[in-house]
Amino acid sequence: MTDEAAAPPLAGAIAVEISRGVAAGHAGRLLSTLGAETVLVxxxxxxxxxxxxxxxxxxxxxSALFAFLAAGKKSVTCDLTSAAGQAGLSVLLTEADVLVHDLRPDERANLELDEPTLRARYPKLIDVSVLPFGAFGPKVDWRAEEINLIHASGEGFLLPNGLAAELFPERPPLKVYGHFAEYQGGVVAALGALSSLVSRVQGGAESVDVSIQDATLAVGAFALQRLGDGSLEHRRTRSFKYGGVLECADGYVELLTLEERQWRGLIELMERPDWMLDPALSDSLERSRRGPEINRAIRAWAREQRTADVVARAQALGVPMAKYASPAEVLSGPHEAARHLFQPVEIPGAGRLPVLSAPFHVDGAALPLRAGPPRLGEHQHLLSTRRHRERPAVAAEVS
Amino acid sequence: MKPLAGVRIADFTLHAAGPFCTHILSQLGAECIKVESAARPDIFRKPHPVYGRMGPASFDQVASNKLSVRINLKDAKGIALAKKLVGVSDLVCESFRPGVMERLGLGYAALAALKPVVVMVSVSSSGQSGPDSHFAGYAPLFGAWGALGYLTGYEDGPPVEMRHVMDHSVGVNAAMAAVAAIYRLRQTGRGGHVDVSAREVACSLVGEALLFAAAGGEPARIGNDHLRMAPHGVFRTREEDRWLTIAVGTDDEWRRLARLIDAPHLLTDPRFQTRASRHMHRQVLHGEVEHWTMTREAGEAERKLQAAGIAAHVSCNMEDIAHDRHLRERGTVVDVEDTAGRERAALKAPIRFSKSEVGMTRGTPRLGEDEDYVFGELLGLSREDRDVLIDQQVIF
Known part of the structure; x- marks a missing residue:
């Protein structure tokens, strides 16, 4: 990536991250992968x-979690309660465009990282707070982990749906695997940082407040929309009328036919069984009403199928179907390889391993992961040296 | 002033993921011009029988705050009109299957030749390149392809479908990447093409599990368990279908919890002395916790746990969310008037700025509602020119 014309979007920008949690870590990771020099304090x-x-x-x-979140970042250690640590941080913040953090409001005040102080000392620095319930509001001091947040935002209550809900109707609702809500908070925090970077030219720097609850609720917006339509969604009643998770001979696939031509493709895929040719079933509303009956037949058929074969035939017929791919299958997938989704980097204590770059390409290629996660304090020199910033050449005056 | 004021979007997206991207950008201040045609209505305007929804699905959630024009992209003059719109826009967003924009003559290469400083965002199920790029898909398929669906589920159950949250996660990632490209455009004058793959967004939500697998680990469905914390889960309360989530991370929290639930004997039980041991015996431990939560109302238990500094929250349904005081005070949940004139709860974009504003200023546009402004003022078409295009079903 030496070609200046192909510089990643945030080349030349500097971000500082003070984080404990996944959300702030993910925000910093996104900014880093997009090209910002990102220093983890x-x-x-x-x-x-x-x-x-x-x-x-x-x-x-x-840690796999830390290695994923910190890949490409730099690391300094800083005792923020000491004068030396604060002086070191000040060197970083003087140069930085963005500070991403998950400090509570009381901690910010104690560390002199509150909004008025930051604005006075670092007038061009955008600070982005990402906390479980945000930096203001009645729940500002509430404690929350991932499982609490996914339920505070409504999606937890709605899971599982489909086959799992059918098999285990009495079990507690289920969280999404891993750190779903916290990752949402991270993406939104990065979006907030970038929006402020765009507006800084005219409006100056400002503070950004992101709540993981708000961010997760935002992606669950449809359920609130449905409430306004007069329908309170529930995990036991929001399953697809037919299709969904299907057990095959060697794993699971997902089938979802929303459009008429996809239903016709499914008939072909299932080799035109008599029951599917019932003229009444050419009406989509009738199919919806007879969902359980249709599902029994589809499930019986699916158990005879092998996943790779049936998915390939389905996609060739324009029938939306996908295998429930295991992590190992995703890692070895030819499609993922062709798109360079995973890139080998050195991980201290674990060796060279493929780490996910970013879920998008820019300028026709995957964004390069510049390094693995840093060793603790690997870039300590950044605290003492003032650097000349390398900015991409401005090719056009933009008003 | 909103942070993206002055950014104009020519929005060709359909369904949920792409339109949610531009909806969020519009709430951040971008002027979003949604291109539609009566000849090819958005699936979100139609009934969704598979969801059991017999009436038209409201698509306010992704269409509000946008401007609407009609352009028939099946007509060469429609393509010319679309190009004119791109000419006055900073950002082009689309979510057709890869290849469709190229066939229409609106691919990135064609648009960049027309306007080198354009930023284009393409949202698709598998990305613009790679052997599966032609695959059709919706949210549950993205989750299935990306391992998120495989990993979500009860330990002894099947994988779980991701629903609209998956589409909207794609939309937010696309919005974020779009603004990064806009930033570069403003800094350097360079446009670019952002190619968002929905299945890769699903992967990015389990990035740590994929890395663990790459090292030879075998991540698996673990229900509501946590790899480190216990107690950790979703517990019954005395109220029917009213659940309480609790997560205990530290020894100190554990001691406070044991005292709060009137079970100090647990503190001397050898099975619960260390974090690792509590995790090993979590099923027994969860029974002890539920013994207490079953005698409490969810909200009361939540408040007591929070007062003791323990992470806890009720499992909220959308009624709870619509009336939640915290979400109302943050301006996250707001009341809007829908197209039928009824008041309903809606969501403001989830970012609060100290200076910049954010949010919706108008509802869902009627099809073609903003053509006077877009075709007349922005593109400079006369009333007569537009009437001819309407007669020719170019504006249609």
Whole structure:
């Protein structure tokens, strides 16, 4: 990537991250992968996520979560309660465009990182707070982990749906795997940072407040829309009338036919069984009414199918179907390989491993991961040296 | 002033993921011109029998705050009109299957030749390149392709379908990447093409599990368990279908919880002395916690746990959300008037700025509602020119 014309979108921008949690970490990671130099400020004992499971085999020293979130970042250690630590941070913030953090409002005040102080000392610095319930409001001091947040935002109550809800109707609602809500908070925090970067030219720097609850609720917007339509969504009643998760001979696939031509494709895929040729079933509303009956037949058929074969035939017929791919299958997928979704980087304590870059290409190519996660304090020199910033050449005056 | 004021979007997106991207950008201040045609209505305007929805699905959630024009993209003059619109826009967004924009003559290369400083955002199920790029898909398929669906589920159950949250996650990622490209455009004068793959967004939501698998680990469905924390889960309360989530991370929190639930004997039980041991015996432990939550109302238990500094929250349904005081005070949930004139709860874009504004200033546009402004003022078409195009079903 030496070609200046192909510089990634945030080339030349500098972000500083003070984080404990996944949301702020993901925001910093997105800015880093988009090209910003991103410096993770860690306490002397290291970011707590460095010790968070799962740990990478076989050595079980490095956290997979930390390695994923910190890939490409730089690391400095800084005791923010000491004068030296604060002076070091000040060097970083003087140069930075964005500070992403998950400090509570009381901690910010104690560390002199509150909004008025930041604005006075670093007038061009945009600060982005990402907290479970945001930086203001009645729940500002509430504690919350991922499982609490996904339920505070409504999606938890709505899961599982489909086959799992049918099989286990009495079980508690189910969270999405991993850190779904926190990742949402991270993406929204990055969006907030970037929006403020765009407006800074005219309006100056400002503070950005993101709540993981708000961010997760935003992606669940449809359920609130449905409430306005007069329907309170529930996990047991929002399943697809037919299709959905299907068990095949060697795994699971997802089938969803929303359009008429897709239903016709499904008839072909199932080799035109008599029941599907019933003229009444050419009416989509009738199919919806007879969903359970249709599902029994589709499920019986699916159990005879092999996933790779049936998905390939379905897609050739324009029938939306996908295999429930395991992580190992995703990692070895030819499509993912062709798009360079995973890029090998060195992970201290675990060796060279493929890490996901970003879920989008820019300028026709995957964004390059510049490095693996940093060693603790690997870039300590950044605290003491003032650097000349390398900015991309301005090719056009933009009003 | 909104942060993206002055950014204009020619919006060719359909369905949920792409339109949610431009909806969020419009709430951040971009002027979003939604291109539609009576000849090819958005599926979100039609009934969705598979969802059991017999009436037209309201698509306010993704269409509000946008301007609407009609352009028939099946007509060469429609394509010429679309290009004129691109000529006055900063950002072009689309979510057709890969290849469709090229066939229409509106692919990135063609538009960049027309206007080098254009930023284009394409949203598709598998991305613009790669052997599966032609695959058709919706939210549950994105989750299935991206391992998120495989990993979500009860330990002894099947994978779980991701629903609209998956589409909208794609939309937010696309919005974020779009603004990054707009930033570069403003800094350097360079446009570019952002190619968002929905299945890769699903992957990005389990990035750590994919890395764990790459090292030889075997991530699996674990229901509501956490890899480190216990107690951790969703617990019954005395109210029917009213659940409480609790997560205990530290020894200190554990001690406070044991005292709060009147079970100090647990603190001396050898099975619960260390975090690792509590995790190992979590099923027994969860039974003890539920023994307490079953005698409490969810809201009361939530408040007591929070007062003790323990992470807890009721499992909210949308009625709870619509009336939640915290979400109302943050301006996250707002009341809007829908196209039928009824008041309903809606969501403001989830970012609060200290200076900039954000949010909706208008509802869902009628099809073609803003053609006087867009075709007349922005593109400079006379009334007569427009009438001819309407007669020719170009504006249609």
């Amino acid at each position: 860690e306490p002397p004992e290291g970011n707590p996520l460095r010790r968070e499971p799962p740990l990478l085999p076989p050595a079980h020293e490095a």
